[in-house]
Amino acid sequence: MPKIVDPVARRRSVAQAVLSVAARHGLEHASLRNVADEAGLAIGSVRHYFADHEELMTFTMRELGQRIGDRVRAHAERLLAPDGATDRRAVTEELLAEFLPLDEVRRQEVALWLAFTAAAHTRPELRPCAAEMQDGMHALLSRVLYEARRAGGLPGGLDIELESTRLAALLDGLTMQATLRPDRYPPELLQRVVRRHLDALKAGG
Known part of the structure; x- marks a missing residue:
């Protein structure tokens, strides 16, 4: 009896092979042959699930964006739930931390995401x-800041649109610097900078 293959699971396993090749050798080496070898498949099998290299x-x-987004949304659901989180500041910091390379998993994801962008x-x-990822990040930050202002955690006159852009730029900048210079920008420093920024927002800017 032939083995039944879950096409969704197979597509995801091939995508993981792309990420593994890219993490070791760079995105430019993620050819169909190299990816097929990494996944333990024939090129024909890869082409069965993806029309071409562009689709792959x-x-x-x-898939990479979904991984990051799933973790961010888990924190957002806690923070934005009707009953609210018991410690909104702590959950906010945890949410923002998902965009930063604070551990090996996030360091690799960030490096791969930067390669794709x-x-x-x-x-x-x-x-x-x-x-879509950039717009989603901005929309989420806007909602987090809006809810914090509504709950009295931020000044009523705070320009949410401007501050969402500023916070996104801060996270992007820290991510880039920490990826290029992890020795200069360790996780503890990244977290301190984010906390200082949140303190400044609470104080009115």
């Missing part, structure tokens, strides 16, 4: 995913 790269980028400049098929 797009799917993999979305850099590739989006010359690969048009990747641009929608990069834009």
Whole structure:
């Protein structure tokens, strides 16, 4: 009796092979052959699940974004639930920490995400995913700050749109610097900078 293969699970396993190859050798080495070898499949099997290399790269980028997004949303659900989190500040810090390379898993994810977003400049098929992730991040930060203002944790006159942009830029900048210079930007420093920024917001800017 032939083995039944779950197509969704197989596509995800191939995407993981892309990430594994890219993490070791760079995204440019994630060819169909190298990915197939990493996944333990024939190239024909990979092509059975993905029409071409572009579709594989797009799917993999979305899978990576989904991993990060799932963790962020878990914190957001706690923070934005009707009954509210008992310690909103702590949960807010945990949520923002998911965007930063604070441990080995997040360091690798951040490096891979930066590689994909850099590739989006010359690969048009990747641009929608990069834009969606950026827009989603901005929308989430806006909602978090809006709810904090509504709950009295931030000044009533705070410009939420401006501060959401500023916070997103801060997280992006810290992520880039920590990826390039992990010795100069250790996790403890990244967390201190975020806490200082939140303190400044609470004080009115």
